[in-house]
Amino acid sequence: MAAGKVILIPTVLHEDAIDSIPSYVIEQAKLCDAYFVENEKTARRYLKKYWREMIIDNYQWRAIHKAEHDVVSEFLQLLSQGKNIGIISEAGCPGVADPGQILVAAAQEKGFEICPLVGPNSILLALMASGMNGQSFSFHGYLPIDSLEKKKAVAQLEQDSLKKNTAQIFIETPYRNNQLIKDLLQYCHPQTKLCIAVDITAPTQWIKTKTVAQWKKETVDIHKRLAIFLLQA
Secondary structure, X not given: OOOOEEEEEOEOOOOOOHHHOOHHHHXXXXXXXXXXXXXXXXXXXXXXXXXXXXXXHHOEEEEOOOOHHHHHHHHHHHHXXXXXXXXXXXXXXXXXXXXXXXXXXXXXXXXXXXXXXXXXXXXXXXXXXXXXXXXXXXXXXXXXXXXXXXXXXXHHHHHHHHHHOOEEEEEOOHHHHHHHHHHHHHHOOOOOXXXXXXXXXOOOOEEEEEEHXXXXXXXXXXXXXXXXEEEEO
């Protein structure tokens, strides 16, 4: 029996961004026998939107976060049985700032085939539009919540960026966006460049890069909107 393969299925960054998913992605999704996903409800809704004739109950579904050791074990067992498995993130590309990475790592260790599919990724899309250094960049996920720790982290990012000419990329929980902007404008040097990318791929998308000094002259309100931030000193 031939072993199954892992198909990394990208999903939308915003529910209105229907055209951001290439048609071949759904054709590849149809080859799967099971789906390991970050959120079962949204993953099912996503596939059903593009694949209306899909019968949900014909496929096995597992949430990646639940009983991690057991999930990895079942994942590898299904691949050994010749089952193709799709991995779907909550938004964007699985395995990138996403818990699906643990499954991909396990599949790599055992030598199973991994098939990444083209789709939207907020990190790269924001970097592309920022005008910052695409030859050298780092993604840091979330910055610390504690004010003092956040200040130290921002100072380190700015220092590393200046020393290595590197774009620094990070995200925030949407309801804390405005506070993060306030902190960045307070902690960073006036000539440091800050890019704010909001609602990427959605009709309401905007991506702007300005110096900290220029941002201080504006009022920005992106409370509870999906955003990604880039900094370059």
